[in-house]
Amino acid sequence: MLSDRPSALHRKQEIVANCHKLPQQNFKKELLSTETISESIQTIFSKISDINTNAITINTVSPVRHIKDGMVENALSKAHLLTAIHANLKSKSKSVNLNSFYFPSFEIMMDELRDYRFYAEDMLHPNKTAIEIIWQKFSEVWVSSEAAVLQKEIAIIQNGLNHKPFNPQSEQHLQFSEKLQQKITAIQNRFSHIQF
Known part of the structure; x- marks a missing residue:
C-alpha cells in the first residue's frame, strides 16, 4: 500500500x-510494510469493536489499477495490502471480538473480468458492466433478500424522482407524482431514516 x-x-x-x-x-x-498496514487494520478493527461488538467488517482491495507510480508499484502495493488483510483475518486478536471477512473484488476484476471490454476508456477503471457484475456477486452473499427488495423499491422511487415530465401540470403526471409520494411515505413509515 x-x-x-x-x-x-x-x-x-x-x-x-x-x-x-x-x-x-x-x-x-x-x-508501507505489511506489518504497518496490519497494525493499522488491527487498530481499525479494535475501534469498530469498541463501538459495536456485533459489527461485521468486509475487507476488499480496489479493482482499480493505480498506475501513476507504475504497474509494478501498483501490484506490490496491492500485494502488501492483501497480505496484511489476510494476516488480520487469520489471527484476529483475542481482544477484538469482530467478525471480519474478505470480498474478492480485485480478484474478480483481474481473473474473471480480465478482458478489456470490462474496462472504462482509461483502461484502469472497471466499466459499468464490470461494476454491476461485482455488485451482483457481492449482493448474492452479503445483501439479505429483504434488503434487496427494499433496494428495488428505492430504485423505482429514485427513477421516478429523476423523471422529467413533458407537462408537469397534466393529470397523468399529477397522478404519477401522487403515487410516487405514496411509495415514499410507505418506505419512510418503515424506515424513518431514509430520505429522498
Whole structure:
C-alpha cells in the first residue's frame, strides 16, 4: 500500500491519505510494510469493536489499477495490502471480538473480468458492466433478500424522482407524482431514516 508522508518542508511527519488532493510536492510517497498496514487494520478493527461488538467488517482491495507510480508499484502495493488483510483475518486478536471477512473484488476484476471490454476508456477503471457484475456477486452473499427488495423499491422511487415530465401540470403526471409520494411515505413509515 503506497502512502503519503508530508515532505521535509512540513513539520508534521505522519502517514496520511491525500483525499483533499493537495499538491503532490507536499508529500513523500513510500510503500508501507505489511506489518504497518496490519497494525493499522488491527487498530481499525479494535475501534469498530469498541463501538459495536456485533459489527461485521468486509475487507476488499480496489479493482482499480493505480498506475501513476507504475504497474509494478501498483501490484506490490496491492500485494502488501492483501497480505496484511489476510494476516488480520487469520489471527484476529483475542481482544477484538469482530467478525471480519474478505470480498474478492480485485480478484474478480483481474481473473474473471480480465478482458478489456470490462474496462472504462482509461483502461484502469472497471466499466459499468464490470461494476454491476461485482455488485451482483457481492449482493448474492452479503445483501439479505429483504434488503434487496427494499433496494428495488428505492430504485423505482429514485427513477421516478429523476423523471422529467413533458407537462408537469397534466393529470397523468399529477397522478404519477401522487403515487410516487405514496411509495415514499410507505418506505419512510418503515424506515424513518431514509430520505429522498
